[in-house]
Amino acid sequence: MVTLEFILDGPYTSACLHPIPHTISPYSHMMESCSDSTPVSPPFNDPDADLIIRTSDGVDFRVYKLIMKQASPVFREMFTFPRGSQLNNSVVEVAERSRVWDYILRMLYPVGRAPSAPDPADYWPLLEAAKKYDMAGVREAVKHAMMVPAVLKTDALMTYALACVYGLPDAARAAAKASFQPWPGDGRPPLCIPEMQCMAVMAYHRLSRYRWACVEAATACAESSDLFRSETRWNGKSNVIHWPEWITALQKSTKCGARCPPSRAHKDSGLRAYIDDYIDRSIKSLRVEPSGQVVATTDAIGPILKAANVCFDCSQKIGSDAIVRFANVYAQRIDAAVAMVTLEFRLDGP
Ligand SMILES: [Zn+2]
Numbered sequence: 001m002v003t004l005e006f007i008l009d010g011p012y013t014s015a016c017l018h019p020i021p022h023t024i025s026p027y028s029h030m031m032e033s034c035s036d037s038t039p040v041s042p043p044f045n046d047p048d049a050d051l052i053i054r055t056s057d058g059v060d061f062r063v064y065k066l067i068m069k070q071a072s073p074v075f076r077e078m079f080t081f082p083r084g085s086q087l088n089n090s091v092v093e094v095a096e097r098s099r100v101w102d103y104i105l106r107m108l109y110p111v112g113r114a115p116s117a118p119d120p121a122d123y124w125p126l127l128e129a130a131k132k133y134d135m136a137g138v139r140e141a142v143k144h145a146m147m148v149p150a151v152l153k154t155d156a157l158m159t160y161a162l163a164c165v166y167g168l169p170d171a172a173r174a175a176a177k178a179s180f181q182p183w184p185g186d187g188r189p190p191l192c193i194p195e196m197q198c199m200a201v202m203a204y205h206r207l208s209r210y211r212w213a214c215v216e217a218a219t220a221c222a223e224s225s226d227l228f229r230s231e232t233r234w235n236g237k238s239n240v241i242h243w244p245e246w247i248t249a250l251q252k253s254t255k256c257g258a259r260c261p262p263s264r265a266h267k268d269s270g271l272r273a274y275i276d277d278y279i280d281r282s283i284k285s286l287r288v289e290p291s292g293q294v295v296a297t298t299d300a301i302g303p304i305l306k307a308a309n310v311c312f313d314c315s316q317k318i319g320s321d322a323i324v325r326f327a328n329v330y331a332q333r334i335d336a337a338v339a340m341v342t343l344e345f346r347l348d349g350p
Helices: 065-071 073-078 082-086 098-108 120-132 136-146 149-165 169-178 194-198 201-223 273-288 298-310 312-317 320-339
Strands: 051-054 060-063 090-093 231-234 239-242
Touching: 051 065, 060 065, 060 098, 065 073, 065 098, 098 120, 098 136, 120 136, 120 149, 120 194, 136 149, 136 169, 149 169, 149 194, 149 201, 169 201, 201 273, 201 320, 273 298, 298 312, 298 320
Parallel strands: 051 090
Antiparallel strands: 051 060, 231 239
């Protein structure tokens, strides 16, 4: 009863479900100024300005060529042509909407209010404009906005897709790591978002491989018999076994009875069976999100404390501080294992 959805996808065009029009050539849009456009706020209503940037929704931004030439090699070249340098009050029609150019110009202008972080819906048109007009500053600003944890939490897949298309490896890696929260490791694939249409299938495959490798690394760490290990140290007379303090704090009391059996998975550690239960539960959580934080939550730790309290001797010896410390070290081990997994990043061609 399960059927494969089959759609004949056309080649990617920037018009796909997203208001990015086709590439424009600014040179072909030089024309005389007209005055029936939507008014804008200062400083982009300056009557002395020598250039109008007219957006696709009919807003005229009055700006100075000098600033545009400094910000964009494309604008510099545009006004290097003899005809461009002689035009006063000339107009460049651009393909983007006014909110995109409002952000770009407020970034470039030394006066007026600085722009607040762009809306995630504008990341794509901003990155496209940054590429089209060769504005590295705009590209960097969008990259930093995309890497804010709150954005990654909700828009990790979109950030990953755009980072792959526009060559932002740092953002791609941060987004790949953050993708587990909105899209759990064992969860169903996410719904299609418009930005996925611009991402190469190889980029999506690399993300899938990375997510799988992170889950494997985290669970392998949790299942390793070496997880709780002692060291042999020379005390001046002989070698003695030394257990780190985060483990000794949870090792058995000499009086633990039959209701408090020893760990099955870590027989020599002196830990009790309730630690095995905790590790088993943590492995299930790590399959959903391979991150140390999931093994150190109150929900993860609470049952250890409850189980330890069943044994009179453990309840006398083991406090919540010791359990939290134990969980935190365990979480660090998980994070260290996952950090060894690297996302392969490539700028895919068309
Ligand atoms: Zn006990």
